[in-house]
Amino acid sequence: MxxxxxxxxxxxxxxxxxxxxxxxxxxxxxxxxxxxxxxPERFYNKVDNQLKLNRKLLKEYNKAGKSVIRAKILLDFDSNFFTHYWKNQKGEVYLFVYEYGFLKKIEGGKEKFILVTWQDYMAKNLKNTKLS
Structure with a gap:
């Protein structure tokens, strides 16, 4: 049947x-x-989606290669999601989302982001960079 x-x-x-x-x-x-x-959304998808959003926002607000913006402008930006970091000679650690980087700073009592674009000279120091 x-x-x-x-x-x-x-x-x-x-x-x-x-x-x-x-x-x-x-x-x-x-x-x-x-x-x-x-x-439920898989963890991988959450991370990937936030990285894509972070990159989009960094790209949108950093058209000149280096800029400074107030942190509250980046409402959907989550600084806990980044792909790599770079430490400059002053010891400041820039966090990167692919080719777009940022450094959180407090200036005049206000939280700001310094936005940069990855440069070739940064790759030389990348291998020796340590967060401590």
Whole structure:
């Protein structure tokens, strides 16, 4: 006896192959999208999405290669997410999101970011850089 199966997305009666799960490609795609949205976001995706957002913001506010902005301008920016760091000769540690870097500073009682773009000379010091 053959059991009549229904589409996993729209519940329409399926015809054809016995292992068929969807009535068409639209239902298959919609079902997969719905299923993915119901699952909790994976840690990797959270980190990757925040890195992309951080890079976008740094790029947007640093068109000249070096600039200083108030920290409250970068509302969605999360400084805990970065790809690497570089320490200058003064001992200041710039955190980078790919090719865009930032240094948090407090000047005049206000938190600011110094934004920079990665330069070739920074790579020479990268291997010997330590946070301590």
């Amino acid at each position: 053959r059991i009549q199966k229904k589409c996993l997305y729209c519940n329409k009666q399926l015809e054809g192959r016995t292992d068929k799960k969807y009535c068409n490609l639209h239902c298959k795609s919609a079902y997969q999208y719905k299923k993915q949205k119901e699952e």
